[in-house]
Structure formats: C-alpha cells, structure tokens
Amino acid sequence: MTSAARWDAIVVGAGIVGAACARALVLGGMRVLVLDAGFAGGGTTAAGMGHLVVMDDSTEQLALTALSLTLWRALAPQLPAAVEYDACGTIWVAEDDAQMAAVREKRDVYASAGIASDVVGANELATLEPNLRAGLAGGLLVPGDSVVYPPVAALAMLAEARAHGAVLRESCRVDEILDGAVRCGDETFAAGVIVNAAGAEAARLTPGLPIVPRKGHLAITDRAPGFVRHQLVELGYLTSAHKMTSESVAFNVQPRATTQVLIGSSRELAGWDGSTNRRVLREMLERATLFMPALAQLAVIRTWTGFRPATPDKLPVIGRHEQTPGLWIAAGHEGLGITTSMGTAQLLADLVLGRTPSIDPAPYSPMRGAAFAEDHA
Amino acid sequence: MSETKASEVTIVVDGREVRAPSGVSVAAAMWNAGVTTFRTSVSGERRAPLCGMGTCFECRVTIDDVAQRRACLVTVANGLRVSTRAES
Amino acid sequence: MAFGYRRGPSRDALTDYWSWVVTSASSRMACDVVVIGAGPAGIAAATRAAEAGRRVVVLDESPQVGGQIWRHRPGRVPSGPAARCIARLERSRAMVERGASVVDIVIDPSGNGCAVMAERAGAPLVVQGAALILATGARERFLPFPGWTLPGVIGVGAAQALHKTGMSFAGKRVVIAGSGPLLLPVAASLAADGARIALVAEQASGRDVMRFAAGLWRHPATLVQAARYRAAFMRTTYATGQWVTHARGDGRVQEVIITDGWTSRTMPCDILCAAFGLVPDTTLARLLGCVVNANGVVVDERQETSRLGVYCAGEPTGVGGMELSLVEGEIAGLSAAGRPDEARPLHARRASLRASAAAMARAFALRDELRSLATPDTIVCRCEDVPLGAVDRGWTTRQAKLYTRAGMGACQGRVCGAALEYLNGWPPDAVRVPAIPVRCSTLTSEGTERVPSATHGA
Numbered sequence: 001m002t003s004a005a006r007w008d009a010i011v012v013g014a015g016i017v018g019a020a021c022a023r024a025l026v027l028g029g030m031r032v033l034v035l036d037a038g039f040a041g042g043g044t045t046a047a048g049m050g051h052l053v054v055m056d057d058s059t060e061q062l063a064l065t066a067l068s069l070t071l072w073r074a075l076a077p078q079l080p081a082a083v084e085y086d087a088c089g090t091i092w093v094a095e096d097d098a099q100m101a102a103v104r105e106k107r108d109v110y111a112s113a114g115i116a117s118d119v120v121g122a123n124e125l126a127t128l129e130p131n132l133r134a135g136l137a138g139g140l141l142v143p144g145d146s147v148v149y150p151p152v153a154a155l156a157m158l159a160e161a162r163a164h165g166a167v168l169r170e171s172c173r174v175d176e177i178l179d180g181a182v183r184c185g186d187e188t189f190a191a192g193v194i195v196n197a198a199g200a201e202a203a204r205l206t207p208g209l210p211i212v213p214r215k216g217h218l219a220i221t222d223r224a225p226g227f228v229r230h231q232l233v234e235l236g237y238l239t240s241a242h243k244m245t246s247e248s249v250a251f252n253v254q255p256r257a258t259t260q261v262l263i264g265s266s267r268e269l270a271g272w273d274g275s276t277n278r279r280v281l282r283e284m285l286e287r288a289t290l291f292m293p294a295l296a297q298l299a300v301i302r303t304w305t306g307f308r309p310a311t312p313d314k315l316p317v318i319g320r321h322e323q324t325p326g327l328w329i330a331a332g333h334e335g336l337g338i339t340t341s342m343g344t345a346q347l348l349a350d351l352v353l354g355r356t357p358s359i360d361p362a363p364y365s366p367m368r369g370a371a372f373a374e375d376h377a
Numbered sequence: 378m379s380e381t382k383a384s385e386v387t388i389v390v391d392g393r394e395v396r397a398p399s400g401v402s403v404a405a406a407m408w409n410a411g412v413t414t415f416r417t418s419v420s421g422e423r424r425a426p427l428c429g430m431g432t433c434f435e436c437r438v439t440i441d442d443v444a445q446r447r448a449c450l451v452t453v454a455n456g457l458r459v460s461t462r463a464e465s
Numbered sequence: 466m467a468f469g470y471r472r473g474p475s476r477d478a479l480t481d482y483w484s485w486v487v488t489s490a491s492s493r494m495a496c497d498v499v500v501i502g503a504g505p506a507g508i509a510a511a512t513r514a515a516e517a518g519r520r521v522v523v524l525d526e527s528p529q530v531g532g533q534i535w536r537h538r539p540g541r542v543p544s545g546p547a548a549r550c551i552a553r554l555e556r557s558r559a560m561v562e563r564g565a566s567v568v569d570i571v572i573d574p575s576g577n578g579c580a581v582m583a584e585r586a587g588a589p590l591v592v593q594g595a596a597l598i599l600a601t602g603a604r605e606r607f608l609p610f611p612g613w614t615l616p617g618v619i620g621v622g623a624a625q626a627l628h629k630t631g632m633s634f635a636g637k638r639v640v641i642a643g644s645g646p647l648l649l650p651v652a653a654s655l656a657a658d659g660a661r662i663a664l665v666a667e668q669a670s671g672r673d674v675m676r677f678a679a680g681l682w683r684h685p686a687t688l689v690q691a692a693r694y695r696a697a698f699m700r701t702t703y704a705t706g707q708w709v710t711h712a713r714g715d716g717r718v719q720e721v722i723i724t725d726g727w728t729s730r731t732m733p734c735d736i737l738c739a740a741f742g743l744v745p746d747t748t749l750a751r752l753l754g755c756v757v758n759a760n761g762v763v764v765d766e767r768q769e770t771s772r773l774g775v776y777c778a779g780e781p782t783g784v785g786g787m788e789l790s791l792v793e794g795e796i797a798g799l800s801a802a803g804r805p806d807e808a809r810p811l812h813a814r815r816a817s818l819r820a821s822a823a824a825m826a827r828a829f830a831l832r833d834e835l836r837s838l839a840t841p842d843t844i845v846c847r848c849e850d851v852p853l854g855a856v857d858r859g860w861t862t863r864q865a866k867l868y869t870r871a872g873m874g875a876c877q878g879r880v881c882g883a884a885l886e887y888l889n890g891w892p893p894d895a896v897r898v899p900a901i902p903v904r905c906s907t908l909t910s911e912g913t914e915r916v917p918s919a920t921h922g923a
Binding site: 408422425429433434452 | 526527528533538539540541564566586587604605607614616617618619620622623624625626627630631632633716717746844847848849850874875876879880902
C-alpha cells in the first residue's frame with residue numbers, strides 16, 4: 001500500500017534529534033511525517049542525562065554545541081514546565097594544578113566562541129558546591145549551560161511540529177529507506193526528503209554509516225534537596241568520552257528538578273547488550289563518591305543503560321547522503337544528542353531548505369569519508 | 378531520658394519522647410502516639426503508612442540519622458530517634 | 466560437592482564482578498541454598514533443605530520471620546501452624562538473616578550458583594549459594610479512588626501487619642472495604658483488639674461469595690478457614706456487592722462513602738482498610754529474567770523456574786494462600802537440596818490446593834466498577850503524585866514512566882504498577898538493580914579496592 005505523496009519530508013526517528021529536525025523543517029514550511037519504531041523519545045533520548053553543555057573536544061564540536069545552546073536558550077521560554085529546563089550551569093571540576101591550567105585554557109577557548117565562563121578557585125568551589133570533597137583545586141563555571149528532561153523535551157518539540165501540521169506515527173518501524181520513500185512493513189511513504197535520525201540504529205537503515213552503540217549507565221537517587229546545584233563534570237570526562245575503544249567511567253552528576261541526583265557516566269562497547277554491567281556501575285558510583293563523598297549516604301532508586309550513537313571522529317553526521325537521492329542524515333551524536341539536537345536541526349533545515357548554513361557544515365558531512373577515521377587527538 | 382519499664386522503650390519522634398512496648402514497630406509506635414503524618418508528598422499531601430509491609434514506602438522516615446528507612450520494618454529500641462522532616 | 470547435586474560453585478569461570486562479590490564484601494556467607502523470604506513458603510523450603518543436610522541461609526526484610534500471615538512481635542509467635550513451623554525452622558539450623566532487603570542477584574556466569582546482595586541497616590550483606598529459592602510472597606493490590614492517599618487509609622493485610630506489630634485499633638471505628646478472604650479474619654482480629662468494625666464490604670457479589678463458600682467442601686483444607694469466616698461473620702456486618710468510592714477527611718480519613726452501585730451512604734470512620742486482592746511479588750524473578758505469566762512465576766513440578774537452579778514457591782507462582790505456600794515451599798526445599806523425588810507425595814496436595822486457589826480467584830474477581838472510581842485528579846502514583854488524568858490509557862508502563870514519572874519513585878512502581886495493570890491492562894516494566902532502593906555505599910566497595918581513574922584503560 002502506498003500513501004499518496006503528501007509529505008515533503010519524512011523524519012525517521014522521533015527521539016530528540018528527529019523531533020528537533022521535524023520542528024525545524026515544519027517551521028521552514030514543509031509538510032513533515034515523523035516515524036518511530038516505538039514511542040517518541042523512548043530510545044537513547046530516554047536514557048540520557050539531558051545536560052545542555054558547551055563542549056570543546058574539537059573546534060567543530062564547540063561550534064555546534066555553542067550554536068545549539070543559543071537556540072535552546074531562545075526556545076526555553078516557550079517550553080512547558082514539564083520539560084524542566086533549568087539554567088543551573090556546569091562546573092568543570094579540577095583536581096590539581098595541572099587540571100587548573102587546563103581550566104584556564106578552556107576558559108579562553110570558550111571565550112573565543114563567545115561563551116562566558118569563570119575560573120573558580122578551591123574556596124569558591126567549596127562555597128558553590130559544599131558536597132564536593134575537600135582538596136579539589138577549583139574549576140570552570142559555565143553559567144550558560146543548562147539541563148532539561150529529555151523525553152518530555154522531545155515531546156514538546158514534536159507538539160510544536162504537530163501544531164504546525166506535522167504528523168507522528170509511532171509503533172511504525174522503518175525497514176528500508178528507498179529512493180524517495182521509506183517502507184514500514186507493507187506500507188510505503190514517499191517524500192522528496194528522507195531524514196535518517198534513527199540514532200544508534202541509523203546504520204541499519206543506511207549501511208556504511210560509521211555509527212555504533214556506545215553503552216552508558218546512569219543512576220538516580222531519591223530526593224536530596226540542595227545536595228548539588230550545578231551539573232558537575234570532572235575534566236577527565238573529555239578523555240573518557242574521547243577514547244573510542246576502552247571502557248571508562250567519569251564523574252558527572254546533575255541536579256534534577258525533583259531534587260533527585262542523577263549520577264553518571266560510563267562508556268563501553270558492548271554491542272546491543274543493554275543489561276546492567278554491575279562492575280561498570282560500581283566503578284561509576286565509586287568515582288562519583290570519590291568526588292562527592294556524601295553521595296554514599298543517598299539512596300539509589302533506579303539505574304538504567306542507554307546506547308550513545310558513536311562515530312569514529314566524535315562528530316555527528318549531518319547533511320545530504322549521496323548514496324540515495326533525497327537521503328539526509330542527522331545522527332551519531334554520542335553523548336551530545338540532547339545538546340546538539342537544536343543546532344543539528346537548524347543546520348539540517350538550512351541545508352534542506354537552501355538557506356545559508358548557520359555554521360560550516362563540512363565537518364559533519366555524511367560524505368566526509370576518510371575524515372571519519374581521523375582521531376582528533 | 379525518662380525511666381522506662383523493662384517491657385517498654387522510649388523513642389524520640391521529631392524531638393518528642395514517645396513510650397512504646399518493646400517489640401513493636403516504629404510505625405506502630407508513632408501511630409499509637411498520634412502521629413498521622415509520616416512524610417509530606419511531592420505535592421504537599423500528608424502521608425502515613427499504607428501497606429504495612431515495606432512495599433509502599435509511605436512510612437519512610439529518618440531513623441538514627443539514616444534516611445529512607447521504612448518505619449513499618451524497624452522495631453523500636455530505647456533511644457531510637459525518628460525524624461519525619463527529611464525530603465518531601 | 467558431595468551430595469550429587471547438579472552443580473556447585475566453580476571458581477574457574479568468574480568475571481571481575483563475581484570475583485569482587487565473593488571476595489570483598491564486608492559480610493559474606495556461602496551456602497548450598499539461599500532462600501529469599503521467610504513467610505510460610507520460605508520457612509517450609511528452608512526447613513526441608515536444612516533437614517536434608519544442606520547449608521541454608523534465609524533472608525527476610527522484616528525483623529521477625531513469618532511473612533505477612535504469621536507476622537508477630539518478638540516472642541509472640543501465633544499458636545498453631547505458625548508456631549510449629551517456626552519452631553521446626555529454628556531446630557533445623559538454617560541461618561536466618563532478618564532485616565535484610567535484597568538489592569541484587571547475580572548468577573555465576575558459568576551457571577553454578579548465585580550471589581545475593583542485600584542491605585541490612587544500611588550495610589551490604591552478600592550470600593553466595595548453589596541454589597536459590599524465591600519465596601517473596603505477595604503484596605496487596607491498591608486501587609486509586611478519591612481520598613485514598615489520606616492518612617488512615619491502609620490495606621487489609623496492612624491492617625493485619627500493623628496490628629500484629631503493635632498498632633492499636635482499640636476504640637477505633639474501622640471500615641473494611643475490599644475483596645478476598647482476608648477481609649473477615651482481619652476484621653475478627655481487629656475486633657478482638659477492641660476495634661469497632663462498622664462494616665466489612667466485599668465487592669464480589671453475594672452469589673459469587675456463597676458459591677465459593679458452598680464449594681469449599683470440595684477442598685477440605687479450606688474448610689477450617691471457612692469455619693473461621695463464619696464465626697467472624699456472626700459478629701460483624703458483612704456486606705457483599707458493596708465497595709468504597711470516596712474517603713474524606715482533614716489531614717486523615719474521617720468518613721467514607723460506600724455504594725452498592727445503586728445507592729451510596731456516608732459512614733464516619735477512623736481507619737479505612739481498602740485493598741483488592743493480592744498480587745504475586747515477582748520482582749526478583751523478573752530481575753533474573755525468569756519466565757512470568759499472568760498468574761505469576763512459571764515453575765515446573767519441582768518448583769524450578771525457567772532459570773536453572775532458581776526455584777520459586779508460594780504466592781509468587783500464583784496467589785493461593787498459606788497451605789499452598791507451605792506445600793510449594795516443601796517441594797522447592799527438597800528440590801533445591803537435590804531430593805526432588807522425596808517431594809512426590811506432596812504433589813497431589815499441591816494440585817488440590819491450586820484448584821482451591823483458582824476457585825477463590827474466580828469468586829473474588831474484581832468488578833468493572835472499580836476501574837472507574839478514580840477521577841482524572843485522583844493520584845495514581847503516590848511517590849510522584851501523578852494524577853490518573855496525566856496517564857494515557859494507550860501508553861505502555863514504560864511510556865507512562867518516562868512521560869509522567871509514574872513508577873519512578875521510591876516504591877519503584879510497586880503500588881501504581883499493580884493499579885495500572887488492573888486499570889489499563891499494562892504488564893509491568895523490566896526490573897533492574899537495585900530491586901529495592903539502596904544506599905549508594907552498599908552498591909560500591911568498602912574502599913578496599915583502588916578506585917579507577919577516568920582515564921584508565923585504552
């Protein structure tokens with residue numbers, strides 16, 4: 001059964017990236033159909049921390065996250081309260097003088113991209129976050145970073161898209177992307193623009209996309225009002241996120257609107273095995289209590305895992321894919337999907353609609369070929 | 378601490394001394410003493426034990442500085458301190 | 466292992482985590498059979514396995530053994546089967562660890578046994594065993610209705626548990642409104658303590674209840690219970706085909722509204738006991754990936770689940786009462802001890818009791834009206850204060866959790882999950898560690914191991 005061609009664009013995947021893309025394309029005047037194999041926001045989006053963070057692992061990552069944060073800030077006033085947008089800021093925590101030197105460099109790099117940040121010393125850090133252990137050297141406070149609750153954020157973006165005419169079909173798994181169409185079982189939907197926003201599963205639909213699942217664990221505590229005020233990340237997080245092959249944990253905690261404390265993070269390559277790796281979970285929690293000893297007393301009420309869609313060069317894939325006419329990719333965001341959903345959607349819409357791209361699209365191009373293998377060390 | 382008989386203990390609930398027969402649960406001792414609010418819910422409702430067996434978590438209070446203990450599963454002991462004023 | 470049992474712990478195939486579990490926890494025990502739950506099923510299982518010569522460790526959350534039905538204060542074991550079974554357990558030399566809440570169970574990757582991690586008074590306790598018996602009992606099914614969150618609204622089994630652990634009902638005006646054979650015995654024991662039982666309202670119709678009572682002669686084991694029901698019935702107003710629709714009060718329940726579907730009346734009360742049957746506690750079975758169907762954990766004739774070496778007995782295999790729990794417990798204990806054939810004489814009794822249980826479930830099936838008691842404003846998830854109106858019937862359990870937080874609170878969906886399963890037909894979500902909220906420190910090492918840095922590996 002083939003539906004009459006009434007769509008300008010079909011977005012495959014109703015996670016945060018697909019939702020943001022659908023919204024951007026609809027606002028650009030397109031008739032958009034969004035398809036999801038499960039329910040909206042139920043994949044990697046549901047597992048993520050929802051940290052909106054400027055990250056400088058590379059110039060390109062900095063450009064995309066900075067653009068995204070600007071767009072999130074502009075969107076924030078319209079977001080319903082249930083999205084729990086909280087401009088709590090991030091503190092990158094430095095353990096010693098060497099890391100403080102890195103903190104100062106980071107401030108300069110951020111400044112070059114127009115991102116405000118403040119270097120804080122040991123005493124100020126202790127005042128800002130009393131539950132951090134004594135003996136830390138200080139850190140970098142980035143006040144413009146924030147936190148959202150990802151599944152509801154995706155729903156909010158989809159709600160806006162649907163209010164402008166977009167249609168969402170859930171429990172509709174795309175089996176194949178064809179020339180100007182997608183097939184779900186025996187249904188086919190046609191459109192001139194097909195966006196593969198299938199996250200960790202994107203390579204199933206576009207073979208050859210170098211996106212693999214990178215598993216992470218998270219844990220959340222019972223309510224602990226005032227326990228932590230900012231998102232806290234150790235500087236070593238960047239190294240953890242950067243290394244592709246090994247297993248690693250890094251200190252990363254977040255205050256949630258409910259006053260629960262969200263504890264991360266871990267990375268490992270485990271194929272599609274989503275079961276809890278008790279050893280990695282334990283190491284993650286140990287690392288967290290190393291930085292915040294009082295965490296040991298909090299009650300952990302849930303843990304879960306998720307699959308980050310990881311690419312070899314740590315940059316997402318955004319743009320036209322020349323393998324199939326009309327095929328576009330918006331996937332491979334690793335641990336920055338929530339953050340860069342807005343920038344990705346803006347850039348994708350710019351390219352699809354023929355506008356001047358908001359940032360240089362070349363580094364994210366699906367056709368960047370050999371550049372995928374480059375290690376931005 | 379006031380004098381108690383051997384078959385009685387005294388616990389402290391939010392600073393108030395409460396006598397209870399030894400062997401009863403903290404939840405029972407609190408309820409018998411007229412405590413009808415064990416915790417306050419997310420939206421501000423007063424809550425008290427529901428299931429009596431440790432599965433509903435409505436009776437969770439701080440006991441001897443350890444938070445989130447289910448009062449229905451803890452037996453009273455002399456000097457045991459209960460605080461109902463932890464989180465929501 | 467000397468007893469010809471199928472397996473014993475093998476140290477050759479251990480992972481890093483298994484290795485940590487068995488060597489570094491502060492309090493660690495090794496045994497042949499771990500029993501989780503010390504209600505009738507757990508007591509029977511542990512006793513039989515220990516009498517068969519196995520080293521047995523029993524873990525239970527409560528300060529005393531007995532589960533719900535034999536709940537008691539220290540030194541006050543109820544006479545009758547409770548006293549006999551508990552005494553026999555004590556003679557059997559099975560070790561009982563009370564106040565221990567099971568957080569996680571890890572199966573040895575080589576298939577030889579398991580490690581059970583529990584938390585007791587905020588500290589970790591690890592028990593390693595060759596075989597595992599889950600005897601985790603049942604919980605009450607709470608259904609939301611306006612005012613159900615008021616202090617003083619408790620369950621029916623809850624009233625029994627709270628009463629037996631010291632709550633005084635003397636002089637209190639009590640309304641019991643729910644379903645199942647528990648209503649009358651609970652009314653009787655509260656009345657004996659001086660409670661004024663204003664009403665016992667059974668939602669099942671009089672015809673269904675009478676048919677059940679009349680059919681009891683087929684199942685002699687329950688005749689004794691029936692006699693007790695009749696005795697209690699004589700002293701209390703027992704109404705069938707009636708149910709509670711509202712609880713009202715200022716800061717605690719002060720009055721309730723009872724209906725028969727046609728007319729309603731308001732009754733003052735101090736305590737409302739409102740619960741609608743029992744649901745099997747299958748949490749740990751699901752954590753382990755055992756097959757669970759609509760009745761409960763699926764077991765074979767030896768009470769073994771779909772996971773080798775993991776047995777399940779009592780209410781989690783299907784709610785069926787104390788006698789059935791005892792029989793299933795005995796069979797599981799003998800099977801776990803490597804003597805399943807010695808349990809053969811018990812099979813017929815088990816079958817008979819299961820038939821009784823099925824008859825009981827049919828008699829006390831919940832009426833449709835109970836699905837419409839809650840309004841959109843009525844809180845369905847008490848931990849997160851999610852109103853029923855926020856939940857879309859067409860969602861799944863997981864979807865509701867993610868979109869509204871229902872089921873994400875401290876009770877981990879135990880209360881609202883059973884309600885939403887009844888209201889919307891939703892099967893429960895998957896179970897992950899921790900099976901019960903646990904202190905972070907219990908999930909981590911005691912600092913005896915070097916903490917890895919963020920850049921380790923590579």
